[in-house]
Amino acid sequence: MQRTLAIVKPDGVASGLIGEVVKRIEQEGLRIVAMRMEHLTRSKAEGFYYVHRSRPFFNSLVEFMTSGPCVLMVLDGPEAIPRWRALMGATDPQKAAPGTIRRDMATGIERNVVHGSDAPDTASYEVNYFFTGTQISS
Ligand code: CDP
Ligand code: MG
Numbered sequence: 001m002q003r004t005l006a007i008v009k010p011d012g013v014a015s016g017l018i019g020e021v022v023k024r025i026e027q028e029g030l031r032i033v034a035m036r037m038e039h040l041t042r043s044k045a046e047g048f049y050y051v052h053r054s055r056p057f058f059n060s061l062v063e064f065m066t067s068g069p070c071v072l073m074v075l076d077g078p079e080a081i082p083r084w085r086a087l088m089g090a091t092d093p094q095k096a097a098p099g100t101i102r103r104d105m106a107t108g109i110e111r112n113v114v115h116g117s118d119a120p121d122t123a124s125y126e127v128n129y130f131f132t133g134t135q136i137s138s
Contacts, residue, residue, distance in 0.1 A: 001077070002120065004074070004084050005116070006115065008073075008114060009111070009114060010070060013037075015113075021071075021101060025075060030076070030084060033137045034073065034074035038070055038072055040066050049062065049065070057110065060110060072131070081117055087101055088115075089101060089103050091109060093112055
């Protein structure tokens, strides 16, 4: 059993894609055990993407992630981390496989609709970054 963090980014929320993303998660059989909408502050977004702080796209990414509300979710299930990454598709929508969220809905490498944790250690860090234990249903 794995647990991972999923985010519908501000572009996805603004484009009315919350329902489509949630539908794909549920159809995949992943269990949504926590969910809320949050408009990230600059410091919250900077902390979340701390590993990317030295990358050339960091400032633009933080600007984008604070441009409107996100939907934050915690997903549970066997192999939840790779299964959610597979539903998302590659970071660059032009390289993402057909039928993935990013290929179907993203408008660019930055504005790529969704986030997903990439490994067990980052998943644990990211879930705890946004949710406390009592906010997650068992
Ligand atoms: O989100 P993912 O794990 O697929 O990619 P990442 O390499 O961890 O990058 C985090 C986010 O930064 C991406 O989802 C994009 O929104 C953004 N990014 C970007 O704007 N330009 C890049 N060349 C790479 C990533
Ligand atoms: Mg990543």
